């Protein structure tokens with residue numbers, strides 16, 4: 348069975364309702380529950396493809412399905428519909444207002460309703476797609492505080508890289524942190540680039556989701572073969588930021604391996620025809636993040652290199 | 658007065674370098690620093706700081722700053738956004754005031770936060786003229802983050818009507834106020850009535866309150882100032898939040914600072930098509946309007962007022 352259900356809603360000022368919806372796909376007993384969540388940031392669209400395609404793939408496998416899969420394609424429908432990353436008309440990023448509240452603003456009320464609906468699931472996968480500036484390889488990001496619980500399952504997600512990052516207080520207001528602290532294991536996926544869909548990454552993740560479902564005994568079929576990810580902590584990730592403003596001209600490709608000292612790209616000055624800065628790799632390794640949007644300010648992130656023990 | 662360029666925002670080739678100035682008064686001591694506008698719509702905050710610069714130039718010339726007192730005022734660090742009518746960093750919509758303590762090798766707004774913080778660190782007292790994430794009118798007040806090592810009583814020395822103490826939330830931990838305190842500056846956020854428009858009376862009130870603070874602490878001598886008010890200390894958790902259920906046009910009935918009786922209508926939410934009243938927002942108890950949402954139309958389930966009970 349396949350049903351569209353309302354998660355939480357609120358009236359907008361003029362004749363419209365903000366409604367968060369999910370696609371509930373139900374299989375046989377026992378009732379384990381998997382939540383697939385995306386669209387927190389309105390400029391991240393890879394999750395749109397995954398939500399659509401996963402629903403189709405699961406429909407075909409309905410007889411093999413044990414338990415419930417809830418697909419939440421748009422936690423921030425107003426952002427998606429207006430090509431806006433944040434919450435339209437609101438200062439705070441949506442991923443900084445969880446677990447929400449019924450004592451504050453509308454968006455915090457909505458966030459509270461979302462948490463209430465997802466809480467208790469056996470697993471939640473929160474799909475992000477970088478932003479318009481950076482292209483990312485498919486990866487899982489895990490807060491070191493919940494690494495022990497999440498690492499075993501994350502390895503089945505069929506993604507290239509598993510980044511165990513340090514904890515910062517400000518991250519305590521993310522969806523993933525809030526759910527993990529409520530005892531609902533939540534994995535954060537990052538992949539692709541904002542405002543675009545990278546279909547191959549989406550398909551790769553869907554294979555991973557099916558494999559995790561097999562692991563959770565939610566799908567009565569053998570686990571599809573998945574490639575294990577590279578697992579790394581912050582220590583093996585090197586950052587390259589621009590020190591000058593201008594136009595970034597890359598000299599390498601995303602997902603390429605580079606040597607320490609290799610030229611990654613230039614900050615060009617179209618006014619003078621000059622070069623304001625040459626950017627070199629601080630380490631040998633894999634370019635897992637690469638600047639996509641050409642206009643840069645001093646400080647703009649250009650690349651992240653996964654190096655160290657590789 | 659000595660004006661120094663604290664740092665320069667570089668956005669070449671299409672925008673010219675933007676200097677961020679610090680105005681220094683008195684000795685080399687780091688007695689008190691005032692931060693004006695950080696966001697691009699904090700016109701009132703910039704103007705208040707500018708008026709303070711004007712006053713301090715006069716007081717310094719008259720010999721009224723005591724010998725071992727050193728003051729710094731930064732009227733504005735938000736020029737890059739202000740000049741293009743944006744509240745946040747125009748490229749990625751990030752908020753410099755959610756990037757503290759900053760990072761000198763990080764993203765653009767992290768670097769700017771770091772440079773601002775370098776200039777402001779080490780002062781005994783710090784005052785940030787700031788704005789809330791919700792647009793609205795306030796009773797002028799001092800706000801102190803309740804981190805456990807703050808000195809609440811000093812907040813009374815401004816002679817503003819209220820002193821509010823707030824328990825920090827995760828999203829507060831990256832603000833200037835919070836980090837300034839962590840770095841052992843006694844920090845106050847000063848909220849005036851307005852943000853994105855100039856309110857002369859409340860700007861003057863705020864300027865006077867800072868001079869009053871300096872006078873009461875013996876840093877200024879023989880400065881005649883209006884008496885100020887007997888400050889009432891209120892914990893934010895004791896404020897009464899008044900929320901709406903319906904969306905529509907918001908028509909306020911009572912201005913900020915006014916006394917309301919239990920049951921009195923404070924605002925109406927009217928139907929945007931027929932002007933019929935959808936909801937009467939009534940005072941749940943007797944009190945003073947501390948915060949009134951500034952909005953022409955309003956969504957459901959959000960904050961309309963905050964009331965100081967009594």
Ligand SMILES: [Zn+2]
Pocket residue numbers: 387388391475476477
């Ligand atoms: Zn995201």
